[in-house]
Structures are given as C-alpha cells and as structure tokens.
Amino acid sequence: xxxxxxxxxxxxxxxxxxxxxxxxxxxxxxxxxxxxxxxxxxxxxxxxxxxxxxxxxxxxxxxxxxxxxxxxxxxxxxxxxxxxxxxxxxxxxxxxxxxxxxxxxx
Amino acid sequence: xxxxxxxxxxxxxxxxxxxxxxxxxxxxxxxxxxxxxxxxxxxxxxxxxxxxxxxxxxxxxxxxxxxxxxxxxxxxxxxxxxxxxxxxxxxxxxxxxxxxxxxxxxxxxxxxxxxxxxx
Numbered sequence: 091x092x093x094x095x096x097x098x099x100x101x102x103x104x105x106x107x108x109x110x111x112x113x114x115x116x117x118x119x120x121x122x123x124x125x126x127x128x129x130x131x132x133x134x135x136x137x138x139x140x141x142x143x144x145x146x147x148x149x150x151x152x153x154x155x156x157x158x159x160x161x162x163x164x165x166x167x168x169x170x171x172x173x174x175x176x177x178x179x180x181x182x183x184x185x186x187x188x189x190x191x192x193x194x195x196x
Numbered sequence: 197x198x199x200x201x202x203x204x205x206x207x208x209x210x211x212x213x214x215x216x217x218x219x220x221x222x223x224x225x226x227x228x229x230x231x232x233x234x235x236x237x238x239x240x241x242x243x244x245x246x247x248x249x250x251x252x253x254x255x256x257x258x259x260x261x262x263x264x265x266x267x268x269x270x271x272x273x274x275x276x277x278x279x280x281x282x283x284x285x286x287x288x289x290x291x292x293x294x295x296x297x298x299x300x301x302x303x304x305x306x307x308x309x310x311x312x313x314x315x
Contacts, residue, residue: 177240
C-alpha cells in the first residue's frame with residue numbers, strides 16, 4: 091500500500107501570500123496524484139488531477155507540480171475563501187490512498 | 197449535470213447491519229467506476245473501495261476488506277455500501293464519488309451520509 095505524507099499538517103498564512111503544500115509518496119506514483127480542497131462542512135472538491143492538470147472552474151491560483159514521489163500544490167494570492175483542508179490522493183496502484191491532509195488558515 | 201444523491205443520516209446500534217445508497221445521474225453509470233470514501237468527524241479522508249458497475253469488479257482498501265461490501269444496481273444507477281456488523285469505530289461521514297475515466301481522480305462527490313453507532 092502506498093503511503094502519502096503531506097507537510098505541513100497546519101499552516102497559517104496572510105491574505106495575498108503564497109503557500110506551498112507538499113505530498114511525498116512512499117513509492118513512485120508517476121503522475122497519478124490529485125489534489126482536493128475541503129471547506130468546513132462541505133464535501134471535498136477536486137482541484138488538480140494527474141499532478142498538474144487544471145480542473146474547469148478552479149481558479150488559476152491553484153497549481154500542481156511534481157512526479158514520481160514528490161509533489162507540490164501551490165496557491166498564490168491567497169484569499170480568505172481558501173481556508174480549508176487540502177488532501178493529496180494517489181491512484182497509481184490499488185489500494186488508492188489519501189494523504190493525512192493539510193489545514194490552511196488564512 | 198452529474199449528481200450523486202446519497203441516502204439520509206442513520207443512527208444504528210452496535211452489531212446491527214446497514215446499507216447506505218448513492219443514486220447517480222448525468223453520466224453513464226455502468227461504465228464509470230464509483231467509490232466510497234470515509235471521513236471520521238474531525239479527521240482525514242480514507243479510501244474504502246471502488247466498483248465498476250458493468251461487471252461488478254470491486255476492490256477494497258485493506259482496512260475495510262471483510263467489514264463492508266460495495267455493490268451496484270445498474271437498473272437504478274445506484275451504488276450501495278453495506279456494513280455487516282456496525283461498531284462504534286464506524287461513526288463517520290461516508291461519501292460516494294465518481295472516478296475520472298482516465299486518471300481515476302474523484303471527480304464528483306456526493307454530499308455524504310453520516311452514520312452514527314450508539315447503544
């Protein structure tokens with residue numbers, strides 16, 4: 091089973107700043123790594139698929155990069171509405187798995 | 197528009213069985229993987245398993261194998277998550293998700309079903 095480890099677990103940032111969340115896989119997942127945003131009391135929402143592919147309707151401030159075992163989600167020009175938990179998710183091999191999550195406070 | 201409509205919250209006793217549902221619309225149900233994700237209140241997301249309705253091919257996460265069963269009814273475009281014998285540790289929100297055909301990313305999410313287990 092592939093384990094995904096995110097860092098940090100929690101980060102507090104000011105509006106308009108840039109934040110980077112990392113996700114490290116215990117073995118290569120190629121580019122089969124996706125990112126989700128979950129706001130309080132809401133279902134998660136897909137932000138980025140296949141490491142760097144944008145999703146229709148998601149602001150361009152959200153960017154993903156990486157391949158193999160190391161991935162990053164970068165959010166630029168942070169807004170108050172970006173306060174949420176962020177999760178990475180690998181679908182390279184079964185069983186699929188999620189990172190433990192990163193809580194972002196604005 | 198893709199929609200996943202999940203069944204309402206449930207309150208059950210330890211040892212009881214339960215089946216929760218997820219009715220899909222807006223896409224071709226049979227040939228798209230559908231899955232379940234668990235979220236214990238205040239905690240992260242856990243991948244439970246997926247099913248391909250066309251042939252009922254099902255895969256489970258190791259923590260859930262043998263404790264739950266995933267099934268799908270093509271005639272009603274509904275996926276089910278069945279608990280054989282509920283425990284207090286099953287208290288969680290359960291989300292159904294549809295998977296992107298190319299990447300298997302969880303493209304659409306239901307609103308979740310809260311399961312409470314209490315004697």
